[in-house]
Amino acid sequence: MNILVVEDERNLADAICQILKSEGIKTDVTYDGTTALTLAKSGMYDAIVLDIMLPGMSGLDVVRETRRAGISTPVLMLTARTSTSDKVDGLDAGADDYMTKPFEAPELLARLRALTRRTGEVLLEEASFGDLTLDLTTHDLRCGENSVHLSGKEFEVMRMLMSSTARVVSKQDLLTRVWGGGTEASENSVEAYVSFLRKKMNHLNSKVQITTLRMLGYRLEVIE
Numbered sequence: 001m002n003i004l005v006v007e008d009e010r011n012l013a014d015a016i017c018q019i020l021k022s023e024g025i026k027t028d029v030t031y032d033g034t035t036a037l038t039l040a041k042s043g044m045y046d047a048i049v050l051d052i053m054l055p056g057m058s059g060l061d062v063v064r065e066t067r068r069a070g071i072s073t074p075v076l077m078l079t080a081r082t083s084t085s086d087k088v089d090g091l092d093a094g095a096d097d098y099m100t101k102p103f104e105a106p107e108l109l110a111r112l113r114a115l116t117r118r119t120g121e122v123l124l125e126e127a128s129f130g131d132l133t134l135d136l137t138t139h140d141l142r143c144g145e146n147s148v149h150l151s152g153k154e155f156e157v158m159r160m161l162m163s164s165t166a167r168v169v170s171k172q173d174l175l176t177r178v179w180g181g182g183t184e185a186s187e188n189s190v191e192a193y194v195s196f197l198r199k200k201m202n203h204l205n206s207k208v209q210i211t212t213l214r215m216l217g218y219r220l221e222v223i224e
Helices: 010-021 033-040 059-068 084-093 105-119 152-163 171-179 187-203
Strands: 002-006 026-030 047-051 075-079 097-100 126-129 132-135 140-143 146-149 208-213 217-222
Touching (some): 010 026, 026 033, 033 047, 033 171, 047 059, 047 105, 059 075, 059 084, 075 084, 075 105, 097 105, 126 152, 132 152, 152 171, 152 187, 152 217, 171 187, 171 217, 187 208
Parallel strands (some): 002 026, 047 075, 075 097
Antiparallel strands (some): 126 132, 132 140, 208 217
């Protein structure tokens, strides 16, 4: 399971990540709403733990824009606000559940389990597009009887492209999600890994290709 934690109180954010990691759950964390929206729109997460009061963009705006982008990732709102109207605002914005601070670790884990069971995403072990299948456990990319193993970053780039087949994925989105928001990597790094993937897809004789849309980014297409 892969969870995005969005919380501007760094000690609390780190504590949440430790709770999740202790259960073997992979986590990414960010402390502002603007970065959170970019990551959430990648569609790469099984669930998002999202605070309402954030710098840059509020949690309510993050979830609204995420839903407008067609991303259905379950969102657990986490906030100190306790009034019914605040909870209604969060749910109306597109959140799936609401938990108030302070909270106990077992409750957080139980709510996340419920959200991911509801969507069924946690059960997925493969992603596919056209004649390609990506094993999310072994990082093997298959086409028919043939397969190749992907490196860590090749896997993350391919997974992001497969998760975003309805839209173009920009180089900046790939840099933020695969290399991290504070990375010194450049768009040349993205281009290099896309090139690596193209060579492996060609080796597999796949009909799927990574198409470059000038000034926009990349998307997967099936070429007959």
